[in-house]
Amino acid sequence: MGRYVIRRLLQMIPVFIGTTLLIFIAVYALPGDPVRGLFGDKTPSGAQLASLRHEYGLDRNIFVQYGNYMWNMVAHFDFGTQIASGRPVTDILGDAFPVTIRLAVFALVLEIVFGIALGVISGMFAGKFLDQAILVLTLLFIAIPVFVLAFLIKAAILFPADLPPNVNDSNNLGQMLAPAAVLATASLAYVARLTRGTLVENRRADYMRTAVAKGLPRRRVIGVHLMRNSLIPVVTFLGTDLGALMGGAIVTEGAFNIKGVGGTIYESLVRREGTTLVGLVTILVLVYLLCSLLVDLLYAVLDPRIRYA
């Protein structure tokens, strides 16, 4: 087990270098220049531009820039400085990530609780009316775009109830409920359908018949034998989804005025702030890698047939 984890951690290094380098080159290849952008419609003097570009090392070879950046990041935990505001990128990450993590974890909890509950109900009553109703509901959840849903929730629930329509304080869980729900809906539907599918499949499995034949109580048959096996694909999905929730909440964050990672990524992209962008993405890549490792380790817990040497 320990050796397996170390091997996986070592595998992360090339992935990490590859992704960050790709992002670095991609930002570099876009037309535009963060220093030039500071001046808008006025044309700055050549000397002004050159000295600013030199200051931020933008006049060097792209690979030299990348090397320096990565070295500072790994050796001194220094993610560079944002060009326009002059703030260290670590500050900007420190502002954005806690907010987004709160939102993503909140959404994930909603997903697990409601998604699995709906999926189990659906799976236990497969083919009955309740199952059909839940299938229609999840289809709706998948079909409605996020911004439409955000608008509907505001118009139908928050405004009539005189609740604040937008998040003014990201520490207030009550205010975060609406955006977390919006963020969770699509994934929630996937979780419900995935749970239902595996449940229906596993109900007919041999070990289930054996468990019933042994005279185990129904609670134990379903709760332990059936659930444990059925949740494997769901756990896989949830693990990768956490990363997606953190990086992909741009629309939801925008719709509810949440100052998180999504908006910061968009803004850095528009302003060609390469250093900020690579910093953000680096953290997201790490989250993804660690989530997928965690998922693989959970397999061993859930499925007795899987053993890591």
Next chain:
Amino acid sequence: MRGATSAKWVAGAAIIALAATACGSDDGDSNDSSKKPAAGAVNAKGIFSVEVGEPQNPLQPANTMESNGSIVVKSLFSQLVDYDAKGQIKMVNAQSVETKDSKTYTVKLKPGWKFHDGTTVTAESYVKAWNWAAQPANKQTNSAWFSDIKGYDDVAPAKGKPKAEEMSGLKVVDDNTFTIELSKSLPYFEYKLGYEVFSPLPESFYKDPKAAGEKPIGNGPYKFASWDHKKQIKVTKFDGYQGPDKAQNGGVIFKNYSSLDTAYEDLKSGNVDVLRQIGPKDLPVYKTDLGDRAVDKAYSAIQTIVPAFYGKQFKDVDPKVIQGLSMAIDRDTITKTVLQGTREPATGFVAKGVNGYQPNVAGDVTKYDPAKAKQLIKDGGGVPGNKISIQYNADGGHKEWVEAVCGSITKATGIKCVGDSKADFQADLNARDAKQVKSFYRSGWVLDYPMNANFIRDLYGTKSDGNQSGFSNKEVDALIAKADAAKTLEDSVKEYQEVEKKLVEFMPGIPLWYYKVNAGYSPKVQNVDYSQTGDPILTQIQVKK
């Protein structure tokens, strides 16, 4: 200059021009645009909130170019002079600004002014601050503003190492007097002095300029309280303020919104008090929603489409062709329909609310007349290639009107016209800088200072910062030089009015429309008005009891 960076611009009119300054009249009854709601009792200590995004740069007065930073800096720093709603100069921190030859200006300060940290504002506070900001090493984006002052080229040479640390044209006479000598005479230099870049700085600034950008100490009507990045900035009334525009409220919270739509929802639910703009989604309903708290008022900014004179297509074009294209644009209909009444058809190159604005200066050239348009284009030898394109940035909400303008031109003249969309503002700028614009590009300009020279010299002079089209005309340059050499400010304004008339003959761009403020405020506040820059005048807003 307003940078189209924040979500505000992404969602709304991404006009790109300098955020200039403008200020409220302190008599508090200048609201000419709308019926005023009944005035209630005022809570002088009341604090209200304004929708303002995260400033792009640190809050250093010479480093702020875009609207989000500039409204905050403006509240913290006062300059020597300011302007009223008609573009006339009024004194703020200066007792007087005098000149005999438009080349040497003598500035006398009102004594007894204090910075927020209790130190005194002296002539030295100004001179030292300007010298500091002019030095390239200090990386202030607005440093080019000092280039009129004698000795600027030694401090910030175009090439090579600086020869001096101080501009020779700035001399402190005594505590409350200093002189400014320019490299050549400029009758309207006084106008420039109202821009934030000409703010004074306290001694404490130089110890740690970076920290001062995070916690600025100024001499303005408000003092800095806190800055919670990406969430809000708070400023409170400065009790020791001596200026004419004392705050009539207890302070301001600049609240950061990611989009105009969320800000508008919060206005309706009472979580923000003053907006600067309404998003396209809510434009059709905001007047019914807000009633007499809805604002609809022109401000000094103009949108033009500019032909790239360096390109093959318009290199030697006859101005008649551009005039013809201008007459093929049905401005009235487009501003009413596609732009939902948020713009006013332009009738010249200079925007409203600016000293020297002349109504209807372009005459027929900005009137829709398909027959005449066709004739003019034919007389001018036609449009090369019989096809034009208009470059714009897709992230600024321009697509709809560009298509409408194109449709109008094609319908009137049969000339093919397409929008040439660039992904975002950076890409758009990049193509302009690299002189890659094929045909026309979109350009927006918000005033820097309310004098017509700003809309003429700074955009169409051959070597001007804002001239990106390669327009170069000896006659216009000569007239501009003459206007700059005028004896008095009044003469200069008049001369520039003549230049504007000349521009109609040469058509360095096609004026489309003037911008309007479409905004609103909550029932909690009153006496809300907007300045020539389109920003709310913070000091005169009153919070109701």
